[in-house]
Amino acid sequence: MSNEVENVKKHEEEYSASNIQVLEGLEAVRKRPAMYIGDVGEKGLHHLVYEVVDNSIDEALAGYCTHIEVTINEDNSITVKDNGRGIPTDYHEKEGKSALEVVLTVLHAGGKFDKGSYKVSGGLHGVGVSCVNALSTLLIAEIHRGGKIYKQSYSKGAPTSSMEIVGDCEDRGTFITFKPDGSIFTLTTEYKYDILANRLRELAFLNKGIHLALTDMRQKDEEGNFKHEEFYSQEGLKEFVKYLDETRGEPIIESIIYLDTEKNGTPVEVAMQYNNSFSENVHSYVNNINTIEGGTHLTGFRRALTRTLKKYADESGMLAKLKFDISGDDFREGLTAVVSVKVAEPQFEGQTKTKLGNDEVSAAVDQAVSQALGHYLEENPKDARAIVQKVILAATARHAARNAREAVQRKTVLSGAGLPGKLADCSSRDRSIAEIFFVEGDSAGGTAKQGRDRNFQAIMPLRGKILNIEKAQEHRIWENEEIKNMFIALGVSIGTEEDSKALNLEKLRYDKIIIMTDADVDGSHIATLMLTFFFRKMKPLIENGHIYIATPPLYLVKKGKQERYCWTDKERDQITEEFGSKGVHVQRYKGLGEMNAQQLWETTMNPETRILRQVNIENAAEADRIFSMLMGDDVPPRREFIEKNAHYANIDA
Numbered sequence: 001m002s003n004e005v006e007n008v009k010k011h012e013e014e015y016s017a018s019n020i021q022v023l024e025g026l027e028a029v030r031k032r033p034a035m036y037i038g039d040v041g042e043k044g045l046h047h048l049v050y051e052v053v054d055n056s057i058d059e060a061l062a063g064y065c066t067h068i069e070v071t072i073n074e075d076n077s078i079t080v081k082d083n084g085r086g087i088p089t090d091y092h093e094k095e096g097k098s099a100l101e102v103v104l105t106v107l108h109a110g111g112k113f114d115k116g117s118y119k120v121s122g123g124l125h126g127v128g129v130s131c132v133n134a135l136s137t138l139l140i141a142e143i144h145r146g147g148k149i150y151k152q153s154y155s156k157g158a159p160t161s162s163m164e165i166v167g168d169c170e171d172r173g174t175f176i177t178f179k180p181d182g183s184i185f186t187l188t189t190e191y192k193y194d195i196l197a198n199r200l201r202e203l204a205f206l207n208k209g210i211h212l213a214l215t216d217m218r219q220k221d222e223e224g225n226f227k228h229e230e231f232y233s234q235e236g237l238k239e240f241v242k243y244l245d246e247t248r249g250e251p252i253i254e255s256i257i258y259l260d261t262e263k264n265g266t267p268v269e270v271a272m273q274y275n276n277s278f279s280e281n282v283h284s285y286v287n288n289i290n291t292i293e294g295g296t297h298l299t300g301f302r303r304a305l306t307r308t309l310k311k312y313a314d315e316s317g318m319l320a321k322l323k324f325d326i327s328g329d330d331f332r333e334g335l336t337a338v339v340s341v342k343v344a345e346p347q348f349e350g351q352t353k354t355k356l357g358n359d360e361v362s363a364a365v366d367q368a369v370s371q372a373l374g375h376y377l378e379e380n381p382k383d384a385r386a387i388v389q390k391v392i393l394a395a396t397a398r399h400a401a402r403n404a405r406e407a408v409q410r411k412t413v414l415s416g417a418g419l420p421g422k423l424a425d426c427s428s429r430d431r432s433i434a435e436i437f438f439v440e441g442d443s444a445g446g447t448a449k450q451g452r453d454r455n456f457q458a459i460m461p462l463r464g465k466i467l468n469i470e471k472a473q474e475h476r477i478w479e480n481e482e483i484k485n486m487f488i489a490l491g492v493s494i495g496t497e498e499d500s501k502a503l504n505l506e507k508l509r510y511d512k513i514i515i516m517t518d519a520d521v522d523g524s525h526i527a528t529l530m531l532t533f534f535f536r537k538m539k540p541l542i543e544n545g546h547i548y549i550a551t552p553p554l555y556l557v558k559k560g561k562q563e564r565y566c567w568t569d570k571e572r573d574q575i576t577e578e579f580g581s582k583g584v585h586v587q588r589y590k591g592l593g594e595m596n597a598q599q600l601w602e603t604t605m606n607p608e609t610r611i612l613r614q615v616n617i618e619n620a621a622e623a624d625r626i627f628s629m630l631m632g633d634d635v636p637p638r639r640e641f642i643e644k645n646a647h648y649a650n651i652d653a
């Protein structure tokens with residue numbers, strides 16, 4: 001028996017004191033799980049996996065690990081394997097137990113006693129594996145280290161066995177299997193392959209050279225192989241930008257502008273590409289966390305981009321004929337870019353704690369980008385001219401858009417009156433209870449008006465398809481009646497000339513904004529157009545959880561006087577069976593219009609009985625890609641996608 005294990009055994013009897021303290025720590029996690037992992041819904045459930053994977057990523061970034069494998073087991077437990085050094089198993093004096101047990105039972109213990117390396121990864125909440133342990137009915141840790149295999153089991157954060165040597169090995173690494181506690185994750189304990197795949201793909205792009213893999217033991221193909229994908233990126237963000245741009249317009253420059261460097265001790269990696277689309281597609285990360293609120297790294301990037309391009313444009317003389325000035329936005333139209341920095345002690349600010357506050361990072365990114373972009377422009381004059389031409393085009397279009405936008409702005413900001421004629425407003429002025437339904441078509445709009453509770457529900461019918469934001473130029477957007485009406489009805493105003501992306505939610509008139517369309521291909525297309533609009537032009541509405549999708553039922557199953565609505569084929573079959581198949585009539589609802597006001601209220605609008613899906617952006621980069629694909633020129637994949645996916649993939653509605 002090795003010394004390490006002897007030590008552990010010796011100290012097992014004197015467990016109690018420190019152990020109780022530790023358990024109290026993890027008890028807090030079980031009592032208020034949302035405080036530690038964000039929420040106990042689908043997001044939190046998946047967050048457990050990220051928490052474990054992040055530790056393996058740290059091990060890889062420290063240079064000790066090359067492969068990380070995630071498996072969704074048949075029972076929805078998860079196994080994460082890596083080939084790192086393995087969590088230390090030796091006896092830990094201060095805590096009176098093995099280091100493994102410390103890592104698994106002490107909050108934030110993760111890399112505490114590994115002073116040499118600084119933790120750059122670590123999930124958004126950075127709480128460590130002990131949290132995962134606390135929230136699992138079973139956790140098994142298997143460590144391959146120093147030729148031995150160590151194993152220990154836990155339940156709800158407490159060990160249910162002592163650490164034992166169970167065999168010999170030649171490899172090294174950490175295997176963690178955990179089963180999330182259904183009494184905590186009451187909404188769902190079912191893992192979604194796509195959510196995990198998207199995060200692992202993102203991690204592969206963000207950490208070039210690491211092999212990641214995902215296997216789903218619940219899904220087998222005809223040949224008996226489990227669903228499996230590998231994620232690996234040799235070129236990091238360069239490939240990330242390529243991937244994001246696959247679904248967008250045509251690139252206007254020869255190659256992706258790329259840099260991977262370190263400035264003042266801050267690792268900075270940036271990739272960028274211009275294409276002929278009209279939207280900005282810039283994503284930023286700090287320590288592998290998507291900083292959706294931006295921060296100093298993004299400020300540094302923008303400043304460098306604007307200054308360097310402006311300087312080049314001025315010197316080229318291309319701006320001589322321009323009669324109006326260029327704004328910062330113009331430099332980013334059609335830009336796809338990813339900015340990733342690693343910061344030793346990140347300060348996260350903002351509503352969702354995804355805004356980097358560290359001042360020093362701004363200069364680091366600025367310097368790195370100015371240098372690399374400056375060189376690129378000098379060495380590629382043809383591309384440089386193409387970019388400047390694109391910027392001039394953007395400035396011209398913006399100039400044309402200004403009047404149109406300001407007209408909308410004046411109307412929304414200055415006049416309390418003048419709500420759109422088509423809006424049937426609710427009587428309550430209490431925003432916290434008020435809802436607005438955007439309804440497909442005038443006829444369904446009429447039914448909804450009759451069926452609603454007019455006290456708190458407003459109805460706004462939309463005629464036909466709304467403008468495709470993805471393909472329209474800015475001024476067309478602000479001139480569009482339907483879109484103007486939406487802004488006016490919602491009461492929000494758009495930002496100033498300098499920051500047309502800022503959205504003022506202070507005057508938002510409704511807490512819930514509900515998209516209600518038919519449950520068919522056309523309906524989901526319209527819903528997607530609406531979501532694209534919110535995503536591109538009113539993102540804070542999504543980020544703050546104001547956007548919902550109504551789900552009308554698919555079927556009405558009737559037998560005599562009995563009637564039941566069904567939302568899935570499975571439900572329909574169940575109810576049909578329950579009713580006994582004789583004399584059962586199944587009605588398929590193709591559109592909202594097939595229901596009368598009472599039915600629409602009962603099934604789709606009544607807060608007591610309806611099913612609302614809240615739209616959130618789980619993964620902004622992936623959402624961007626999907627919206628570009630759905631709304632872009634490349635029609636075949638869109639068709640296929642819409643037909644296959646009723647639920648808007650990662651836009652986790």
Ligand code: 0RA
Pocket residue numbers: 052055056059082084085086087088103110111112113114129174
């Ligand atoms: C603490 C210290 C060391 C490694 C780890 C933790 C570690 C944790 C996890 C979690 C998943 N995979 C992991 N791999 C390693 C340093 C070990 C040493 O100095 O040998």
